[in-house]
Amino acid sequence: MSIRLVVMGQEAFLHFIWKKRLFDPHHLKTTCGKSVEILRTGELNMHAGPDFFNARIKIDGIVWAGNVEIHVHSSDWIRHGHHLDPAFNNVVLHVVREHDCDVTNYLQRRIPVLVLRYPPGLESRYRLLKISDRWLPCGQFMRHIPPPQVRQWLTHLQKERVTDKSGRILKIYQRNGQDWQQTFYRILASGYGLPINSLPFEMTAASIPLEMLMELRESLIDLEAILYGQAGFPGSAGHKSPYLTMLREKHRALAEYVSGEAVPGHLWKFLRLRPASFPTVRISQFASLVHRHFPMLDMVQSCQSVTELEQILRTGASEYWNTHYLFGKSSPGSVKYLGQQASGTLIINTIVPFLSIYGKVQRRKNTLEFVHGILEGMKAESNEIIREWKNYGFTPSSAMESQALIQLRKKYCRQRRCLECQIGALFLESALMER
Numbered sequence: 001m002s003i004r005l006v007v008m009g010q011e012a013f014l015h016f017i018w019k020k021r022l023f024d025p026h027h028l029k030t031t032c033g034k035s036v037e038i039l040r041t042g043e044l045n046m047h048a049g050p051d052f053f054n055a056r057i058k059i060d061g062i063v064w065a066g067n068v069e070i071h072v073h074s075s076d077w078i079r080h081g082h083h084l085d086p087a088f089n090n091v092v093l094h095v096v097r098e099h100d101c102d103v104t105n106y107l108q109r110r111i112p113v114l115v116l117r118y119p120p121g122l123e124s125r126y127r128l129l130k131i132s133d134r135w136l137p138c139g140q141f142m143r144h145i146p147p148p149q150v151r152q153w154l155t156h157l158q159k160e161r162v163t164d165k166s167g168r169i170l171k172i173y174q175r176n177g178q179d180w181q182q183t184f185y186r187i188l189a190s191g192y193g194l195p196i197n198s199l200p201f202e203m204t205a206a207s208i209p210l211e212m213l214m215e216l217r218e219s220l221i222d223l224e225a226i227l228y229g230q231a232g233f234p235g236s237a238g239h240k241s242p243y244l245t246m247l248r249e250k251h252r253a254l255a256e257y258v259s260g261e262a263v264p265g266h267l268w269k270f271l272r273l274r275p276a277s278f279p280t281v282r283i284s285q286f287a288s289l290v291h292r293h294f295p296m297l298d299m300v301q302s303c304q305s306v307t308e309l310e311q312i313l314r315t316g317a318s319e320y321w322n323t324h325y326l327f328g329k330s331s332p333g334s335v336k337y338l339g340q341q342a343s344g345t346l347i348i349n350t351i352v353p354f355l356s357i358y359g360k361v362q363r364r365k366n367t368l369e370f371v372h373g374i375l376e377g378m379k380a381e382s383n384e385i386i387r388e389w390k391n392y393g394f395t396p397s398s399a400m401e402s403q404a405l406i407q408l409r410k411k412y413c414r415q416r417r418c419l420e421c422q423i424g425a426l427f428l429e430s431a432l433m434e435r
Contacts, residue, residue, distance in 0.1 A: 010072045013126050014097060014116060015051060016419040018070060019044060022429065023118045030112045031099050034060040042068050049087050057093045059112055066092035074113050077103040121431035129418040129427070136413055138427045139392045145426060153422040154404035158375065161407040165353035166360075173357075184297045184354060185210045191350030192286045197279045200267040204231045204283075207260025213290050216254075223287040224318060225250035230258060231283055232265040233327060243320040244327060275325040276336060284317035285338050300351060301367060306378055309351065313343040344378060348399050375400035385409050 017023055018041055028036035035058075042055030050067035057064050067090050071077060074096045082088040086106045094103060094111045104110050129137045136142065142150075173183040186205050193201030207230045216222040229251030268279050275281070293299060293312055303309050317336035325331050338346075352371050359367030380386060380395075380402035389396070389405045396402040411417065418424030 009130060010097070011051075011070060012419055013123065014070050014072070014095070015044065016425070016428070017116060017118050017122065018052070018068070018095060020425065020429065022122060022432065023116050028114060030059065030114055031102075032112070034112065036093070036112075036114055039063065050091050055092065059093070064092040066090045068093050068095055069111075070095045070116075072097050074099045074103055075101045077111070119431055122428055125428050125431050126418070129424060130416055135388055136392050137416070137418065138423055141427045141430070142423055143393055145423065149422070149426070154401055154408075156422075157404040157407040158400050160411075161403050162353055162356050162371075164407075164411075165349070166357035169354055169357050170361075173361075180358060181295050181297055182210050184300075184358075185213070185294075187350055187354050188289075188346075189286060191346045192282045193279065194345055194349060196269045196273070197282070200231065200263045201279070201282070201286075203263045203267070207262070208258060210295075212257060213294065217290055217294055220287060220291045220318065221246060222250055222254065223290055224284060226254050226258065227283050227287050229255060230260065230262050231279070232263045232268070233280065233283070241320070241328075243318070270326075275331070276339065277342070278325050280324075280326055281317050281321050281336050284321050285315050285336065288315035288317065289313065300355070303370075306347065306374055309347055309374075310340065310343045313338055313346055341382070344399075345381070347374065348378065348381065348403065375403065381406075 021038070021041065025038060028038070030036055037058040039056035039058055040054070042052030045051055045053050045067075051070045052068040055066060055068045057066075057068070067088075069077065069082065069088065069091045071080075071094070074094060076096075077083060077094060078101070082091075083104055084106060089105050089107055089109075091105065091111055094113045095116050096113060097116055099113055099115050102110060102113070169183065169187055172186055173180065176182040176186065186202060189205035190198045190202035193199070204227060208226055212226070213223065216226060225247045228247055270278055289296075289312075292315060296312065299312060300309065303312070315338055321336045323330055323333050352374055355367055355371045358364070359371065376398055378399035380398055383406075385406050386396065386402050389409070394405065396405055408421070408423075412421045412424075418427070
């Protein structure tokens with residue numbers, strides 16, 4: 001790990017101490033011996049400029065309103081060039097862990113320095129979290145947190161996860177001329193590629209205008225031809241069957257009406273996928289969905305239950321795929337319907353985020369209530385992340401909780417953002433009880 005990253009981590013820790021007021025507030029003095037009282041720590045700044053805005057600090061009996069800058073060493077002020085930056089002229093207090101020099105701002109005014117003192121147990125615990133190679137650094141501690149506090153944090157995480165996904169959908173909506181039907185088509189296609197083929201699926205959909213699919217929707221073979229062709233299939237010329245021949249011929253006839261290029265074949269992934277999830281099968285199932293239900297946004301909105309959504313999504317692949325998983329390679333016979341687990345994944349990761357942002361933008365309260373009910377009513381997902389959480393004693397009771405645990409793992413634990421996690425904060429703050 002580079003020195004710069006280490007310093008950034010140490011500063012983030014000091015930000016945490018300052019924000020949470022985990023230092024001894026009594027008998028504070030600047031390095032010049034002036035008394036200090038922290039009336040308001042300020043608001044953490046996530047952008048360029050001082051670390052905390054709008055703080056209120058009483059120094060030697062005088063109340064100062066301004067900003068606070070925090071460093072590991074006071075000389076970092078000079079190293080970062082703050083003495084040459086007018087944006088730091090309104091800093092009223094320089095908070096450091098170690099004082100090694102006095103500093104001035106751009107106006108040559110000397111900045112009061114406060115050396116931050118805090119229980120050593122706090123830093124010891126923080127280091128344990130940062131250097132831990134465990135899947136869940138605070139796993140042993142997390143078991144003992146009162147359930148109401150855990151549920152509160154999980155509720156926040158679930159909302160955060162939906163918001164993250166909805167933000168991506170909103171960008172697609174803006175790029176598609178604020179057309180909800182076109183956006184839903186793109187997002188749904190991407191969902192059919194979960195877990196590892198979302199990108200090529202979305203690229204395939206992006207190359208075919210929704211209007212064209214609507215013109216072709218009465219003919220399933222036409223839909224398959226344009227989808228497989230734009231996806232870079234249907235296999236080499238050496239594969240022969242009436243089905244493949246028809247797909248090739250129809251795609252040649254339809255390709256002139258499509259401006260987008262076919263997806264490069266190397267983007268499609270098959271490794272470690274169950275055969276039923278191969279993109280070759282999923283494309284046929286998606287074509288069947290378009291054939292039977294598109295445009296389906298109004299239909300999805302009118303659903304009253306998860307069961308209704310699952311019934312819409314439960315489409316089967318064409319007859320050819322009853323005896324194939326790949327073009328030109330026979331397999332034991334089985335009807336290839338989109339299974340319950342796959343449809344559940346689509347609902348949770350695609351339809352729910354879409355309806356969430358759609359309901360918010362369109363101000364449809366009933367849509368937002370339906371979304372909330374979906375996650376509360378659906379079973380928790382079963383995947384590698386959830387199985388690992390179960391090993392630590394956390395078994396989600398619904399899709400809402402499983403989504404929250406996935407968010408916690410991906411966005412906090414894996415990135416070691418322990419200082420931004422309520423569980424990590426509680427773990428660190430509990431060190432104060434040991435004094």
